[in-house]
Amino acid sequence: MIPEAFADGKSVIHSIDPRIKVVLALIYSFVVALSSSFVILLSSLVTSMVLVMVARLDAREVLKRLAVLLGFILLIWMLMPLTYPGATLFRIGPVAFSSPGVILAAQISLKSVAILLSLMALLATMSVATMGHALGILGIPDKLVYLLLITYRYVFVMEQEYQRLIRAMKIRGFKPGTNLHSYQSYAYLVGMLFVHASARADRVSKAMKCRGFTGRFHSLWQFEPDPRNRLFAVIMSLIIILMTTVELWIQTIHS
Incomplete structure (x- = not known):
């Protein structure tokens, strides 16, 4: 069986309604993926790190999963600055590193790490069966x-x-x-x-x-109303709205 290293826990995020976590993870990832300003990308990275800490995920397991992504990010940093057209940022001998390529590689790196950390905190803290039910x-x-x-x-x-x-x-x-x-x-x-x-x-x-399967799986998780669900949803919604507003404002200024 594929291990679910983060599914068992007693943190606040583990107790949040899985439906709320699925919706928030989707919207948050969508906003981060479409953002381009470093202010928002750095803020999203900090937010994702806070979520991981609140979820009290094992640091070693988190780093193992990040290591897989970092290999892909390293490849991007090896290719983007060398192949992306634009003004030269610096040279090492005959090799020129373009400024737009470095910026794009940095944006992709921040987005990837922020989204992966948020998914570990929001989605990996529930079992796959519970996620399917949600x-x-x-x-x-x-x-x-x-x-x-x-x-x-x-x-x-x-x-x-x-x-x-x-x-x-x-x-x-x-x-x-x-x-x-x-x-x-x-x-x-x-x-x-x-x-x-x-x-x-x-x-x-x-x-x-x-064994009597009628076409429907049942989950042991009971989706019961909890004030923490509303509080978490409100906080995350405010963060997402603030990120979207600031991103649009920055885009308007630059345009």
């Missing part, structure tokens, strides 16, 4: 919700099946290379994965029906 209540089509839940439940099973097939190929002496035999072997591997996935899906469907 999405269903918010009006997301049931089939999409079921697809999310079942994919999450069985994607690791297919990974185990893939590893089993790879071990079987190695036991039979398979050595990958750039030749027709290797390409055929990998094609057979993908085909067998689809065959096994189809067979397992059929067995799972029959097992669920035998």
Whole structure:
């Protein structure tokens, strides 16, 4: 099973209604992604860091997830300043670094980190089953919700099946290379994965029906009214409105 490192906790954010967290995470990420002024981007980064601290997430787990993103950000910093056209900011020998490229790389970096931290604080603090239940209540089509839940439940099973097939190929002496035999072997591997996935899906469907599945998943989470929900929603809404207003004001000044 894919671990849910942040789902179990007793912080204020863990106790907030999942529906509110899903909606706020979507709107907040949308506002941050569309912002371009460094004032707003730095403010969003600080806000996201505060959310992570309020959620009391394990620092090591947070850094592990950030490390994956930082690899992508490093690639952006290696390419953007060198390939983006515009005025030269500085040179290192014959290599010129453009000012617009550096600015764009910095904007992408701040946006990416701020959004990832906010998603860890707002969405990762609930289980996938609870998130699916919240999405269903918010009006997301049931089939999409079921697809999310079942994919999450069985994607690791297919990974185990893939590893089993790879071990079987190695036991039979398979050595990958750039030749027709290797390409055929990998094609057979993908085909067998689809065959096994189809067979397992059929067995799972029959097992669920035998256990009385009627097309609806139920969650143990009870969405009850709580003053903290309203307070958190109001605070986050004010922050989002303030960020949007300041961003529009800055854009108006520059235009």
